[in-house]
Amino acid sequence: xxxxxxxxxxxxxxxxxxxxxxxxxxxxxxxxxxxxxxxxxxxxxxxxxxxxxxxxxxxxxx
Amino acid sequence: xxxxxxxxxxxxxxxxxxxxxxxxxxxxxxxxxxxxxxxxxxxxxxxxxxxxxxxxxxxxxxxxxxxxxxxxxxxxxxxxxxxxxxxxxxxxxxxxxxxxxxxxxxxxxxxxxxxxxxxxxxxxxxxxxxxxxxxxxxxxxxxxxxxxxxxxxxxxxxxxxxxxxxxxxxxxxxxxxxxxxxxxxxxxxxxxxxxxxxxxxxxxxxxxxxxxxxxxxxxxxxxxxxxxxxxxxxxxxxxxxxxxxxxxxxxxxxxxxxxxxxxxxxxxxxxxxxxxxxxxxxxxxxxxxxxxxxxxxxxxxxxxxxxxxxxxxxxxxxxxxxxxxxxxxxxxxxxxxxxxxxxxxxxxxxxxxxxxxxxxxxxxxxxxxxxxxxxxxxxxxxxxxxxxxxxxxxxxxxxxxxxxxxxxxxxxxxxxxxxxxxxxxxxxxxxxxxxxxxxxxxxxxxxxxxxxxxxxxxxxxxxxxxxxxxxxxxxxxxxxxxxxxxxxxxxxxxxxxxxxxxxxxxxxxxxxxxxxxxxxxxxxxxxxxxxxxxxxxxxxxxxxxxxxxxxxxxxxxxxxxxxxxxxxxxxxxxxxxxxxxxxxxxxxxxxxxxxxxxxxxxxxxxxxxxxxxxxxxxxxxxxxxxxxxxxxxxxxxxxxxxxxxxxxxxxxxxxxxxxxxxxxxxxxxxxxxxxxxxxxxxxxxxxxxxxxxxxxxxxxxxxxxxxx
Numbered sequence: 001x002x003x004x005x006x007x008x009x010x011x012x013x014x015x016x017x018x019x020x021x022x023x024x025x026x027x028x029x030x031x032x033x034x035x036x037x038x039x040x041x042x043x044x045x046x047x048x049x050x051x052x053x054x055x056x057x058x059x060x061x062x
Numbered sequence: 063x064x065x066x067x068x069x070x071x072x073x074x075x076x077x078x079x080x081x082x083x084x085x086x087x088x089x090x091x092x093x094x095x096x097x098x099x100x101x102x103x104x105x106x107x108x109x110x111x112x113x114x115x116x117x118x119x120x121x122x123x124x125x126x127x128x129x130x131x132x133x134x135x136x137x138x139x140x141x142x143x144x145x146x147x148x149x150x151x152x153x154x155x156x157x158x159x160x161x162x163x164x165x166x167x168x169x170x171x172x173x174x175x176x177x178x179x180x181x182x183x184x185x186x187x188x189x190x191x192x193x194x195x196x197x198x199x200x201x202x203x204x205x206x207x208x209x210x211x212x213x214x215x216x217x218x219x220x221x222x223x224x225x226x227x228x229x230x231x232x233x234x235x236x237x238x239x240x241x242x243x244x245x246x247x248x249x250x251x252x253x254x255x256x257x258x259x260x261x262x263x264x265x266x267x268x269x270x271x272x273x274x275x276x277x278x279x280x281x282x283x284x285x286x287x288x289x290x291x292x293x294x295x296x297x298x299x300x301x302x303x304x305x306x307x308x309x310x311x312x313x314x315x316x317x318x319x320x321x322x323x324x325x326x327x328x329x330x331x332x333x334x335x336x337x338x339x340x341x342x343x344x345x346x347x348x349x350x351x352x353x354x355x356x357x358x359x360x361x362x363x364x365x366x367x368x369x370x371x372x373x374x375x376x377x378x379x380x381x382x383x384x385x386x387x388x389x390x391x392x393x394x395x396x397x398x399x400x401x402x403x404x405x406x407x408x409x410x411x412x413x414x415x416x417x418x419x420x421x422x423x424x425x426x427x428x429x430x431x432x433x434x435x436x437x438x439x440x441x442x443x444x445x446x447x448x449x450x451x452x453x454x455x456x457x458x459x460x461x462x463x464x465x466x467x468x469x470x471x472x473x474x475x476x477x478x479x480x481x482x483x484x485x486x487x488x489x490x491x492x493x494x495x496x497x498x499x500x501x502x503x504x505x506x507x508x509x510x511x512x513x514x515x516x517x518x519x520x521x522x523x524x525x526x527x528x529x530x531x532x533x534x535x536x537x538x539x540x541x542x543x544x545x546x547x548x549x550x551x552x553x554x555x556x557x558x559x560x561x562x563x564x565x566x567x568x569x570x571x572x573x574x575x576x577x578x579x580x581x582x583x584x585x586x587x588x589x590x591x592x593x594x595x596x597x598x599x600x601x602x603x604x605x606x607x608x609x610x611x612x613x614x615x616x617x618x619x620x621x622x623x624x625x626x627x628x629x630x631x632x633x634x635x636x637x638x639x640x641x642x643x644x645x646x647x648x649x650x651x652x653x654x655x656x657x658x659x660x661x662x663x664x665x666x667x668x669x670x671x672x673x674x675x676x677x678x679x680x681x682x683x684x685x686x687x688x689x690x691x692x693x694x695x696x697x698x699x700x701x702x703x704x705x706x707x708x709x710x711x712x713x714x715x716x717x718x719x720x721x722x723x724x725x726x727x728x729x730x731x732x733x734x735x736x737x738x739x740x741x742x743x744x745x746x747x748x749x750x751x752x753x754x755x756x757x758x759x760x761x762x763x764x765x766x767x768x769x770x
Contacts, residue, residue, distance in 0.1 A: 046294035
């Protein structure tokens, strides 16, 4: 689909298609990395905002 | 493990929060004013400073950069310190950032109402202010990245990623779109012209929505939603994918603002394709937010903060569904230039940005003042009146947008326009404008309730500028050598990350913009298109200064209904000397691309004096001062010279003759008016404006006449 879209651009198609390929490769890489991320790290990260300060713990317990 | 003691800077988030409230009230009040002006033109007050064309940019700038901007900073200064377990990098930078930003807002307000504007939407400010924005923005980024570098927390929480992306991209956008050549201290022309200028502008405009109104708020969502619900985000993995896909795709979608325009087709298709792809990451983010609350909906029932956040995130989902839909060519054909677009925008600003801001303020102010919210009931009431306000704002505008668009396009069986008089389609939707302003009033009342509630809360509590905290120093591993290396890597991570973001957003931007640069054939030149005469150029600047482009488009799309109504559709080659382009984005009044020669000079004179003299019932403001104000003729040579530098083919040395030419053309127009019994000085602004209007679109008409 994108090839057709980009084909209409004379002289710019190679440029755009390369950019697009780079984009998809990078994206796949991100998804791959994310998928295999350490579960502990994920857990730690997602709890990060919740462990701010003593103040919060107090109010949260109420 | 050594525990370090330090303190959080609570002063900066507090100051930014106060500024948010103050500017929020101002922005909404101005918005309400212009909403009412659309059915009570007398509210333009007959003076330049308060006309629609000038207040509309004031409203958008105040809402985006003052209200939302300060809210972003308040949220970032609060959350960034806490997820980094570190004080802001520099108190001095924080101060410069805060006061610099407020000063810019004041300068913006003063210049905009004075008619000092570049006319480019959401980038109306003139070059000295542009420079100030760039400086203050860099101060903000420096302060933020500095904080991340000296953080005590090994990991960088996802909210900070969104903050960094915001910083980097807005910097690139702002600088890219503000490249202009000064004519004088408060006047400049952009280096781009016509189609190119439009493309750059909407690459900016679209991504300002993405990276000023979306990414920072997603960052806030990823911090404040878990805080307020006291549970972690639904899926941290999803938030990572969300981040990268969003910043990657967003940057490509700008051209969807220019469908069916004289923009080359490939760029339009690119814009549409990416807009549709954008739907996925946006909804990924929304679902991540809403699913965080799974099993905790009972909390939402009695916590106004969560209520605001939930509706905010839902509004985000709605706006990001509507957005890609509007980017479909056939939907866009109906919606563009109509009230549907402000409706779409206000789901975003009132719902997503506004409600998120309210939620954050109701949560953060009690925290900063070590107390409870003064009145939960009042906050809940604010929630309901605000929600009602949004609905009452948006629905009538959807309705009026579609109604008016269909009227513009309707033909009689004989093949003539059913509503050839544009004004008739305006009068039809006036009731919708009235209802919309009721919606705005409700929302504004809610804002006042928030102000009262939070002031009371602040009085109740006690504020300390510094909040003590402690955290273990950032240490990695046992091995000393390895520790050193790891440490360096972690410290440099925010900077690497900044660079990575920069690269990602640049690719999309370059693909969009570079081709129009390199390939001249993208913009076929038309031999009969000539530069503006000095008087017309001056008239064009009057048009810009009065902000006529806020109500009038200058771009006829290639539809039968538009060609019938306005004349031959617009060609890219017609705009090659337009620094800046003036296509506009909203047709509150008719398109003016081919207004030249449609009416007599006298008609324009009387129409500008008071539109209702010529078009009974018109909602256009009156411009009586244009008949009196004297044109700054002396500025002409400088303008010609800057234009030539930008590539407009005025002959060498034309500066010397420009004023004489200007006077000659002005005198002939004034004389002709005198023949009709109208006495007007040839150097009145109206003369220049008339010259400009009469020129519009005629280059091509002449050509057609010649070939016949």
